[in-house]
Amino acid sequence: xxxxxxxxxxxxxxxxxxxxxxxxxxxxVAVLVPLGVGPEGGVLARIAPGILWVxxxxxxxxxxxxxxxxxxxxxxxxxxxxxPIPLEGVVAIKALAHWLVTGLPLTLAAPLLGVLLHLPDxxxxxxxxxxxxxxxxxxxIGAFGAALTVGLKRGGLLLSLLVLPLYVPTLIxxxxxxxxxxxxxxxxxxxxxxxxxxxxxxxxxxFASALALRINLR
Amino acid sequence: xxxxxxxxxxxxxGICVLEGVNFTLRPGAALVLRGPNGVGKTxxxxxxxxxxxxxxxxxxxxxEAIAYAAHADGLKGTxxxxxxxxxxxxxxxxxxxxxxxDRMNLRDLRDRRAANLSAGQKRRLGLAxxxxxxxxxxxxxxxxVSLDVASxxxxxxxxxxxxxxxxxxxxxxxxxxxxxxxxxxxxxAFRAQGRVQAAHGFDEAFA
Numbered sequence: 299x300x301x302x303x304x305x306x307x308x309x310x311x312x313x314x315x316x317x318x319x320x321x322x323x324x325x326x327v328a329v330l331v332p333l334g335v336g337p338e339g340g341v342l343a344r345i346a347p348g349i350l351w352v353x354x355x356x357x358x359x360x361x362x363x364x365x366x367x368x369x370x371x372x373x374x375x376x377x378x379x380x381x382p383i384p385l386e387g388v389v390a391i392k393a394l395a396h397w398l399v400t401g402l403p404l405t406l407a408a409p410l411l412g413v414l415l416h417l418p419d420x421x422x423x424x425x426x427x428x429x430x431x432x433x434x435x436x437x438x439i440g441a442f443g444a445a446l447t448v449g450l451k452r453g454g455l456l457l458s459l460l461v462l463p464l465y466v467p468t469l470i471x472x473x474x475x476x477x478x479x480x481x482x483x484x485x486x487x488x489x490x491x492x493x494x495x496x497x498x499x500x501x502x503x504x505f506a507s508a509l510a511l512r513i514n515l516r
Numbered sequence: 517x518x519x520x521x522x523x524x525x526x527x528x529x530g531i532c533v534l535e536g537v538n539f540t541l542r543p544g545a546a547l548v549l550r551g552p553n554g555v556g557k558t559x560x561x562x563x564x565x566x567x568x569x570x571x572x573x574x575x576x577x578x579x580e581a582i583a584y585a586a587h588a589d590g591l592k593g594t595x596x597x598x599x600x601x602x603x604x605x606x607x608x609x610x611x612x613x614x615x616x617x618d619r620m621n622l623r624d625l626r627d628r629r630a631a632n633l634s635a636g637q638k639r640r641l642g643l644a645x646x647x648x649x650x651x652x653x654x655x656x657x658x659x660x661v662s663l664d665v666a667s668x669x670x671x672x673x674x675x676x677x678x679x680x681x682x683x684x685x686x687x688x689x690x691x692x693x694x695x696x697x698x699x700x701x702x703x704x705a706f707r708a709q710g711r712v713q714a715a716h717g718f719d720e721a722f723a
Contacts, residue, residue, distance in 0.1 A: 301606030302607065305599075380584050383607060
């Protein structure tokens with residue numbers, strides 16, 4: 299399992315692996331929004347939580363269609379399915395690798411973008427906290443979508459349609475944490491709900507994803 | 517332990533292509549699957565490897581005993597030959613890839629990226645994975661595609677050694693590997709006569 303994690307990380311870092319793609323997209327979104335909306339700090343500060351979370355969702359989505367598709371094309375997925383590692387473990391590890399190369403960099407880069415969008419200082423901590431707690435759910439749910447659409451031509455488009463609605467609760471609670479945190483209100487409830495979504499997705503979805511993969515491999 | 521397949525029926529795209537397949541593969545023995553294109557050689561091998569369920573029948577060996585080598589080699593172009601092989605060795609919990617590199621004549625290419633290998637070299641690397649899998653039953657689907665004469669002979673030697681160590685091999689191939697000890701199974705004899713089965717896909721899974 300560790301070998302699979304290391305391989306996926308290594309592949310992401312090599313040329314054409316897509317590391318930094320999501321992060322660059324996230325940065326661009328956050329830079330473009332003030333250009334479109336105008337520089338008034340009050341307006342930007344109000345929409346910053348939503349923009350940052352929508353940006354994170356879309357950035358995660360960018361690299362999802364490659365999660366299983368590449369392994370399917372070169373035959374690795376067949377071989378992994380017949381390997382001693384359970385397929386559920388393969389899915390969980392690949393989702394973890396996806397989070398390490400997209401969700402984690404987004405979380406670490408977010409404070410910079412928060413400043414760019416005039417997010418109050420009191421919201422910065424919660425921006426990082428909400429992304430740290432919520433982005434693993436994006437990778438888990440995304441892996442499920444990728445497993446459902448593996449092997450389909452133009453599956454990436456269908457994947458977006460499948461996965462984005464599933465991201466709605468994560469988005470709502472994630473942005474709510476930042477909003478409340480910036481306003482100095484209590485954040486426990488949305489934070490716990492977001493943590494619940496992440497834990498639930500990480501626990502249950504690898505099994506659903508593995509089932510979908512097995513059906514798609516037949 | 518003998519590998520026994522009895523009364524097996526397999527389907528491709530919801531259509532039963534082979535039925536009543538029976539054979540026994542003893543340790544040290546090889547069986548060559550023959551038959552025209554589309555008869556179900558690949559479908560049979562995928563079923564035996566555990567990638568799709570059989571319609572009916574029994575397979576005596578668990579998928580954990582089977583190393584499957586298909587048309588695609590499962591290589592990553594941006595990883596080197598060594599990295600590719602070490603990954604599969606780690607996945608199968610075996611150590612040491614030197615033996616496999618030597619046997620498939622890949623030592624000189626060990627630091628080259630897989631994307632820069634020729635088709636035949638990629639194939640040799642794909643087949644070297646069998647050696648690091650440590651599994652006794654090899655399922656080979658057209659293993660000699662893109663191999664030159666020397667490489668075919670090299671691979672035939674590898675298979676012969678594997679059989680000599682008590683392993684067994686089931687292969688679909690149109691090329692004679694020169695394994696005089698291999699038995700031949702003509703799949704045309706098991707062709708299913710137009711039996712249509714429900715597709716093993718999402719339609720059925722969520723029906």
